[in-house]
Amino acid sequence: xxxxxxxxxxxxxxxxAYNAAPKTRKKQALSAMRQVLRPTKERKAKVPRLSKKETxxxxxxxxxxxxxxxxxxxxxxxxxxxETLTKKEHAELLRLIEELEQIWVERLQAIxxxxxxxxxxxxxxxxxxxxxxxxxx
Numbered sequence: 001x002x003x004x005x006x007x008x009x010x011x012x013x014x015x016x017a018y019n020a021a022p023k024t025r026k027k028q029a030l031s032a033m034r035q036v037l038r039p040t041k042e043r044k045a046k047v048p049r050l051s052k053k054e055t056x057x058x059x060x061x062x063x064x065x066x067x068x069x070x071x072x073x074x075x076x077x078x079x080x081x082x083e084t085l086t087k088k089e090h091a092e093l094l095r096l097i098e099e100l101e102q103i104w105v106e107r108l109q110a111i112x113x114x115x116x117x118x119x120x121x122x123x124x125x126x127x128x129x130x131x132x133x134x135x136x137x
Contacts (some may be wrong), residue, residue, distance in 0.1 A: 014055055017059050017063065018062075021062060022067050026062075029058060029059070032058060032061070032129055032130075036048070036050060036054070051117075054114065057110045057111075057117070058110075058114070061114070063106065069096060071097045073093070074106075076092060076093040076096065078087055092093050092111075111125050111126055111129065
């Protein structure tokens, strides 16, 4: 079995955003990019490449809370479940939830934008990316 490799040149600011992402999100981004770059029978002769716009959208789709905020969110969520949150912690948890919701809104908008670029429906784009539409109401 032969392996193929591809090099993608990414804008420095986009690369920084990717490098700041947690390992799980990096793996998801790489998986999504590999899926997009996998040549189909019709375009085997062409070298598949992501446009700058697609790369930017994939980075927005895979954006998450920074690791320290994600850990804090998980700790505060656990305390909420255990009903041991202080008022200050509760306020911090609500702030983190708002930040996560904003990330989700931006992610969904990026999925919609990528679907437009690819000329497919947002639902089909979500299916291709393995995103559960039910999570987004």
